Amino acid sequence: xxxxxxxxxxxxxxxxxxxxxxxxxxxxxxxxxxxxxxxxxxxxxxxxxxxxxxxxxxxxxxxxxxxxxxxxxxxxxxxxxxxxxxxxxxxxxxxxxxxxxxxxxxxxxxxxxxxxxxxxxxxxxxxxxxxxxxxxxxxxxxxxxxxxxxxxxxxxxxxxxxxxxxxxxxxxxxxxxxxxxxxxxxxxxxxxxxxxxxxxxxxxxxxxxxxxxxxxxxxxxxxxxxxxxxxxxxxxxxxxxxxxxxxxxxxxxxxxxxxxxxxxxxxxxxxxxxxxxxxxxxxxxxxxxxxxxxxxxxxxxxxxxxxxxxxxxxxxxxxxxxxxxxxxxxxxxxxxxxxxxxxxxxxxxxxxxxxxxxxxxxxxxxxxxxxxxxxxxxxxxxxxxxxxxxxxxxxxxxxxxxxxxxxxxxxxxxxxxxxxxxxxxxxxxxxxxxxxxxxxxxxxxxxxxxxxxxxxxxxxxxxxxxxxxxxxxxxxxxxxxxxxxxxxxxxxxxxxxxxxxxxxxxxxxxxxxxxxxxxxxxxxxxxxxxxxxxxxxxxxxxxxxxxxxxxxxxxxxxxxxxxxxxxxxxxxxxxxx
Numbered sequence: 001x002x003x004x005x006x007x008x009x010x011x012x013x014x015x016x017x018x019x020x021x022x023x024x025x026x027x028x029x030x031x032x033x034x035x036x037x038x039x040x041x042x043x044x045x046x047x048x049x050x051x052x053x054x055x056x057x058x059x060x061x062x063x064x065x066x067x068x069x070x071x072x073x074x075x076x077x078x079x080x081x082x083x084x085x086x087x088x089x090x091x092x093x094x095x096x097x098x099x100x101x102x103x104x105x106x107x108x109x110x111x112x113x114x115x116x117x118x119x120x121x122x123x124x125x126x127x128x129x130x131x132x133x134x135x136x137x138x139x140x141x142x143x144x145x146x147x148x149x150x151x152x153x154x155x156x157x158x159x160x161x162x163x164x165x166x167x168x169x170x171x172x173x174x175x176x177x178x179x180x181x182x183x184x185x186x187x188x189x190x191x192x193x194x195x196x197x198x199x200x201x202x203x204x205x206x207x208x209x210x211x212x213x214x215x216x217x218x219x220x221x222x223x224x225x226x227x228x229x230x231x232x233x234x235x236x237x238x239x240x241x242x243x244x245x246x247x248x249x250x251x252x253x254x255x256x257x258x259x260x261x262x263x264x265x266x267x268x269x270x271x272x273x274x275x276x277x278x279x280x281x282x283x284x285x286x287x288x289x290x291x292x293x294x295x296x297x298x299x300x301x302x303x304x305x306x307x308x309x310x311x312x313x314x315x316x317x318x319x320x321x322x323x324x325x326x327x328x329x330x331x332x333x334x335x336x337x338x339x340x341x342x343x344x345x346x347x348x349x350x351x352x353x354x355x356x357x358x359x360x361x362x363x364x365x366x367x368x369x370x371x372x373x374x375x376x377x378x379x380x381x382x383x384x385x386x387x388x389x390x391x392x393x394x395x396x397x398x399x400x401x402x403x404x405x406x407x408x409x410x411x412x413x414x415x416x417x418x419x420x421x422x423x424x425x426x427x428x429x430x431x432x433x434x435x436x437x438x439x440x441x442x443x444x445x446x447x448x449x450x451x452x453x454x455x456x457x458x459x460x461x462x463x464x465x466x467x468x469x470x471x472x473x474x475x476x477x478x479x480x481x482x483x484x485x486x487x488x489x490x491x492x493x494x495x496x497x498x499x500x501x502x503x504x505x506x507x508x509x510x511x512x513x514x515x516x517x518x519x520x521x522x523x524x525x526x527x528x529x530x531x532x533x534x535x536x537x538x539x540x541x542x543x544x545x546x547x548x549x550x551x552x553x554x555x556x557x558x559x560x561x562x563x564x565x566x567x568x569x570x571x572x573x574x575x576x577x
Contacts, residue, residue: 001031001066002052005041008094014041015055017063027069030108033076036101038068049073049097071107072196074100075211081245082209088244088551090512090558090570091234100209102192109196127154130271131217131252137243137268139223141489143281144258144454145462146273148221149177151256156183156200158252159216162245163202164238166227167421175202186210205230205238208245218246218253224261224451226575235571243267258282258454259489261447262497263507282487283460285453285469289476291335300385300432302472306392309412313466314427317459318414319452320385321436328435329354330474333372337435337474341368346439349375357441385414385432420455429456430470438478443505443577446480450492453484463487506573510551512558513574515543518566526561545577 002013016039022028031037035050047070057063074082074097082096127150130138142148152174155161165171168188175187178200186195188203189210195201196211203210205228220228220239228238239255246253255264258281272278288302309316328346329338338347338354340361347354347361354363366373382399389397389412398408400415400422407413407422420429431437437449453469460467471481483491501508514522523536523544530536533553538544548554551572558570 001037001050002055003037003039003048003066004051004093004097005046005048006094006098007046008092011092011094013051015057015063016066017057019065022069030069034073034079036070036073037066038070039066040064049079051079071105072102072109073097074209075196075213077248078209078211081241081248084244085234085236085241087555087559088240089234089236089572090555091236095234096209096236099206103189106193106196108193110194111197125154125157127151128157130254131155131158133252134250135247136252137246138252138254139260139264139268139270140254140256141260141270141272141278142256142258143273143278143462143487144457145281148256149174151219151254152178152202153181155217155219155254156181160198160212160214161200161217161219162207162210162212162215162242163200163219163221164207164228164242165202165204165221166225168204170221171202171204178202208238208241215245215249215251217251218242219256220253221256223255223264224257224259224447224454229575233569233571235573237573239264258457259447259450260493262493262500265493265497266507279487280464281462282484283457283463283465283467283469285471285485287476287481287485288470288472289474290472291474293335300388301392305430305470305472308428308468308470309393309430312428312468314411315423316412316428316430317419317423317426317456318385318389318412318430318432319417319419319456320382320414320432321416328439329375331367331370331372332374332376334367334370335474336367336369337439338367338375339439344439345441382415389414417452417455420452420459423459425461426459427466428468428470429460430472431456432472434471434473434481435475438473438475438480444575446492446496449480450483450489453480457484504547504549510548510554510572511574511577512546512554513543513571513577514546514568516567516569518564518568519544521564521566522561522568525564526557529561530557
């Protein structure tokens with residue numbers, strides 16, 4: 001048997017023999033690729049995974065015996081997928097086998113069902129056509145108000161389906177609905193043994209690593225969500241793993257989102273639900289233009305916000321994101337923000353000169369819109385917002401951030417984007433300072449800002465209800481704002497596609513960020529073997545940016561470059577650059 005030890009830095013396989021006693025009691029028959037075993041290596045007892053069976057040892061070498069068969073592990077197809085993922089995200093196979101292994105010992109799969117479900121022979125139902133072509137990838141742009149339960153049902157009519165969602169609560173709702181329809185469902189890794197016997201798998205990011213012997217369809221809901229990508233290195237993305245798994249199984253895959261990413265649009269054919277249905281699935285959007293407000297005396301709130309809060313029939317979520325809390329500058333005369341020439345990045349005052357957030361542009365302290373030389377700082381904080389809102393509305397206002405341990409009963413709640421995830425439904429969502437999102441110095445700022453609006457839209461509901469999205473901004477004509485107002489995400493997608501193609505940004509290129517104490521030593525070694533296809537930029541705050549026209553040259557370079565002893569973090573396809 002060839003065994004991979006559960007040690008990340010070792011990353012080598014070793015040969016072991018099967019004890020004679022295992023043949024006598026039947027344990028040898030249970031050994032397979034992916035089985036979890038115990039063995040001794042260098043005087044230490046450790047666990048690992050069998051990667052190959054029936055391996056002939058070198059002549060004249062006496063192998064040590066395996067010591068214990070722990071139980072089932074990732075099947076052969078998942079083992080192969082883990083090897084691919086180790087290359088794809090510059091990690092180690094061990095990282096992915098840990099994720100793919102059951103949390104508890106599984107001696108054997110759960111009892112198999114009598115027969116697998118077969119597709120309905122009656123008239124086609126809603127969404128059935130999305131799964132009619134094997135190996136096809138479809139991107140379904142579905143409005144925020146649609147819960148997509150019908151899509152999950154259509155996937156299971158084809159057979160065992162893999163359904164991946166960002167949030168556990170959503171996975172539970174889908175699993176409950178499918179079980180009511182008589183579908184055998186494995187909900188996350190708690191049902192690992194049931195999945196190994198054959199079932200539809202519903203879960204969050206890690207569900208893509210569940211055993212599925214009869215995979216027939218793949219669905220990724222809210223594929224735009226950052227929750228589908230691992231924050232820890234290797235920074236693997238559930239969408240990409242799911243697509244690769246569908247390709248290997250010859251199964252159709254459907255990526256669903258109200259605001260599809262460009263990566264998704266490159267992967268498959270776009271399908272829409274229809275203009276009327278999409279418009280009804282987005283709420284009405286009120287844009288409060290703050291360009292004429294005084295940056296100092298105008299305070300935090302635009303004129304008319306108080307009336308909108310008073311008219312809201314129910315709870316109100318007010319978003320004031322602390323992330324990227326750098327100050328914005330606004331012209332005292334006309335209210336326009338100090339931005340770069342292309343309007344994409346904010347500018348800050350450094351040594352009496354306006355400097356772009358990424359350092360790419362410098363100019364005198366002059367408003368590009370009206371020529372005024374007097375600019376004001378805009379500073380906003382959640383605690384101050386709560387205090388001022390209480391004075392403005394005359395009622396208690398709650399505060400909610402990621403660190404909050406409870407959600408109060410106040411009708412109005414202000415906080416970071418955590419309010420969009422901790423509250424279940426609201427009558428209105430207000431973005432107090434949306435310019436912080438629109439002008440964030442990130443490559444994906446527009447895409448991520450539109451995703452925030454989509455999340456708020458889901459809490460509020462569709463256009464036929466009384467809910468509202470309220471956006472305070474000094475850029476009312478920004479494509480992201482117009483896309484939300486018109487319920488047309490293609491406005492942002494078309495502009496972003498052109499911009500990224502012109503600038504050779506993903507998905508039209510590949511990127512990786514290298515950081516950590518060992519980054520400089522690693523980059524020096526990498527430079528020696530790097531070809532002209534891979535460019536290296538940095539360091540900036542100890543981080544190096546690697547770019548290449550495609551993933552192949554970049555990942556091959558990372559794979560063949562030795563890692564230093566010091567800690568190293570490699571982020572392939574980083575979300576926030």
